[in-house]
Amino acid sequence: MRSLRLAVLGLVLSCTGLVTAQEASPLKPRQVAEFWFSTSVNVKPFSKKSGQVYERKFYKKFRLSGELGYRGNENLFNGKLLYTVLGMRYRFNKHVRLLLDSRYNMRGPAAQNSFRHDLQLDLNTKVDRFTLGYRITAQHEYIEITAFRDILRNRVSVEYNIRKVPVNPYLAAESFTILHYEGNMLVGMRYTAGAQIDLGNDRSLDLGVRHDREIHLYDPAYRWIFAASFDMSIK
Numbered sequence: 001m002r003s004l005r006l007a008v009l010g011l012v013l014s015c016t017g018l019v020t021a022q023e024a025s026p027l028k029p030r031q032v033a034e035f036w037f038s039t040s041v042n043v044k045p046f047s048k049k050s051g052q053v054y055e056r057k058f059y060k061k062f063r064l065s066g067e068l069g070y071r072g073n074e075n076l077f078n079g080k081l082l083y084t085v086l087g088m089r090y091r092f093n094k095h096v097r098l099l100l101d102s103r104y105n106m107r108g109p110a111a112q113n114s115f116r117h118d119l120q121l122d123l124n125t126k127v128d129r130f131t132l133g134y135r136i137t138a139q140h141e142y143i144e145i146t147a148f149r150d151i152l153r154n155r156v157s158v159e160y161n162i163r164k165v166p167v168n169p170y171l172a173a174e175s176f177t178i179l180h181y182e183g184n185m186l187v188g189m190r191y192t193a194g195a196q197i198d199l200g201n202d203r204s205l206d207l208g209v210r211h212d213r214e215i216h217l218y219d220p221a222y223r224w225i226f227a228a229s230f231d232m233s234i235k
Helices: 002-020 057-061
Strands: 031-041 060-074 080-093 094-108 116-127 130-141 152-162 165-177 187-199 203-216 221-234
Touching: 031 080, 057 060, 057 080, 152 187
Parallel strands: 031 221
Antiparallel strands: 031 060, 060 080, 080 094, 094 116, 116 130, 130 152, 152 165, 165 187, 187 203, 203 221
16 A cells, blocks of 8 residues: 555645645634534444355445534534534445445524535555545535535545554644636645544544634634544444
8 A cells, every 4th residue: 555655645745835835815814713523323234134144245344324413613502503414335445435425514594504415535554553544525515606515625644553542643634625617726724633532332432623724715714623523333
């Protein structure tokens, strides 16, 4: 997987260059704090029947998933978004996984609710106790054509497995590029420092701090995001 490692390194360097080359906005970026919470479950829908020796390869590697998430502003109870996700996952091998998600965003009476589809490809490889990851996501939201409907996201990450400790710290960087009829443009970067905590019994807790920076927008915002996610798998 040497090519994957080189691709991850190249994307990290390109993301850094894009941020330093961003155009200055006439307005000072707004500083915003947000709190994100979510819980998800992964289910293997086609289990091997009792007494059955052979299990089809597709059934073994296919999963269904569901997620419920909440996002609030500085006031924790001042919600800006509640969303639900239904998805499908298929792992081709230990390095490659394909995901398709359908998401419904509920923003309250002051904003428009919307549907969104995400098609995502995950690549990862292990080097000693490190796991290097690359994720590309094509995102389409069913909103007015003049808005940011189509976004291409590229994310690179590195995670470290601490020996005999159920906590894996990680770092990640993600770029957001809009695909628009008036032209494509980089509009944001997101940096994350966090830790994946193994709770046992196929359950985990992800805690992280994210710094989200809007780029090339007239009135940009810089967000500090405090995120927590509980995940479980049902075999």
